[in-house]
Amino acid sequence: MTCSSTRSPFSQVETPAVGVSIEKLSKDFGRLKVLKEVTFAVEPGEIFVLMGPSGSGKSVLLKHIVGLELPTSGRVTVDGKDAAAEETREQVRMALVFQSGALFNSLSVYDNLALYPREHRVANEAGIREKVMHALQILSLEGTARKSPSELSGGMKKRVAIARALVMEPQLMLYDEPTSELDPVMSATISEIIATVKEDYHVTTIVVSHERELAFGIADRVGILMGGALISLGPAAELRSPQDPRVAEFLNPKIDLQHPRFKNLET
Amino acid sequence: MKQITAILDGFGSTWLLLVRSLSYAGTLPRQYRRFFEQCYLIGYTTLPIVAILSFFIGSVLALQAGYSMQNFGTQQFIGSLVGLSMARELGPVMVAILLAGRVGSAITAELASMKVYQEIDALVTMNIPPARMLVLPRLAATLVMVPVLAIIADLVGWFGGAIVAKYTAMISIEPEAYFAVLRRYTHFKDVLNGLIKAELFGFVVVLVCCNIGLNTRGGPREIGASVTRAVVVSLILILVLDYFVTQVLMPLQ
Known part of the structure; x- marks a missing residue:
């Protein structure tokens, strides 16, 4: 594929x-x-x-x-x-997907994913948005972008954690x-x-x-x-x-x- | 022996955290949002309790002073006593103690739960140093907001004293007279002396609370234990430092 x-x-x-x-x-x-x-x-x-x-x-x-x-x-x-x-x-x-997900509870799903590119300034805000939405889309999570991690089910948390790792474009x-x-x-x-x-x-x-x-x-x-x-x-x-x-x-x-x-x- | 190594460990890791945070000082401008958020939390939300407490500290100072001074007929000097005590000692110490109880405990609880739930580990693997993202904005916001809080504590305390001095029968000093004496004996250097102390205490409190939070290990119970430890260590440090800093600052007057 x-x-x-x-x-x-x-x-x-x-x-x-x-x-x-x-x-x-x-x-x-x-x-x-x-x-x-x-x-x-x-x-x-x-x-x-x-x-x-x-x-x-x-x-x-x-x-x-x-x-x-x-x-x-x-x-x-x-x-x-x-x-x-x-x-x-x-x-x-390197990206580690933690067992618990280890999502940042104080940030929305979108901001969780955007944290890495923002902190490392890999793109401007529009570019970051594109990356984040792309990662969410790969894992069929577009609907959760504005949600807080505490609103997600266990399986969704793991997928968000994987999406957050993907945004890092890890080796x-x-x-x-x-x-x-x-x-x-x-x-x-x-x-x-x-x-x-x-x-x-x-x-x-x-x-x-x-x-x-x-x-x-x-x-x-x-x-x-x-x-x-x-x-x-x-x-x-x-x-x-x-x-x-x-x-x-x-x-x-x-x-x-x-x-x-x-x-x-x-x- | 274990306790001694734990204390030394605490000292060492606190210094290390300070050096690490300061090494990221250049990133502060682009972290302005976090900085302002912390200013709001450390400054604005602490303001009401600082005002209420300093008002009553000033009041009780005037009351106690009036009670003991009436024996010598020196009530007219109440203004200088309240003025100097608030500016040099009680203003900064009260602000630091409230900061430990209200802001320090919240910082430790937040960072400890981030540590326990592996959010800190996640930051580290993402190559985002916690010292840069979590500690630096808090330290910078403390440096900016604590002097403001201390000045407000001084002013509100002085006013508290003035009100008590006027309306307590055994003192009965008009505010004009009270403030005239206060201004004659309380100089700018006294206020500055207090601000230096407040700045130092506030900085130490926030640094220590960050460090204890970040070094939490275990589960939910340890979060609670860390918060308790952070507040206790902060209070001890404030009062011990207070003595030595006062001694150092005294000859500089």
Whole structure:
């Protein structure tokens, strides 16, 4: 699917997608080891889905890529530049779609989207209007422009958050649990949006999720994080017949009332 | 030990925030809308409570002074006492305390909830420094509005004193006499001294409240805890700074 005709309001110059490399990344919060020597790389222009149970360190890893968390040891680079350095955010446009949306509650949807181009003065007010309306239109959100974020439903908030990221014309797009708390149809819609955005804007995409359908549906490669360590990494197709029993159980958990899992959980 | 590191941490991050905000000072002209909005919030909406409180502070000063001075028959000097106390001490300190309670707490609550609900993180990933967009306009608006509030506090306090001095039976001093004494003993440098203090306290209060808000971690409960901490720290800083600043400014008279 190409979208070159509707691309016009965004910058004419193609900025290339960037690669991400994570080398032996460890992160401790006090005594708690959240990430243990995680190493992998994401190629420019691919969709990489990072899966794992709740509390496995997926979101923390994502925050390292945008520089919101600093590594205890190891290194994260985006386009070869250290993600922990502030200058990297000036050189590489990265957009993170937060799990909660993290929309600015004091601003209308329109102003939420217009904040980035206004602050960075990428266009005049008319140009910004065109960009914002274009992004809203891509996600079928034109009607919400004047609304406040508190008036939106959960699915709409996520779409507005994605639209706000699109306005940045990012080279790297990160999604934190984009389908959590959504009904199955809306989850599928969000997956379609992620794939479409990647296709149209050729942006490197990293999605943190624990949703199987999303991974099988749109991922080029999937990594599985468990207990802070990467236990599986490979093309999405490989996961249909996983070798590792932990991965198999994570992807196809059977409800077993005779031997309930919660009785064996570590505390 | 933990508390000591927390206090040092607070000092360090406050200085850092100050330096960062000031480094964006050049962006202030294009943030004029935010600046005026903050002027409105910090100045205009604080005005009524500043006026009411200073009126009664001036009044009670005159009343207490009249009560103790009548023993020596020196009631005619009430004007100088109210004039100097308001201008040099009570005007600036009251403005700063009201600013901490009314504006500082609101700033901390707003920034803390933005932090807790990841809006601050979103700004950072969008490469929009919070120090530039959220802190700088507030600091600039404080610098402009606090002296105005302090001058109004002085004037209203003086008038409060004048009214009490006229209508209290044991004092009974005509406003003309009251203001004549006030003007003879209260000089411009006294008012200026008070304005310098008010400016400093107001600036510190807003800076500290911004910093505590931005460093909130956790959930809704921590927002409340941050607001409490911000107000308590502000009040302590105002009164401790007040002593030292007064001592520094005294020999300059």
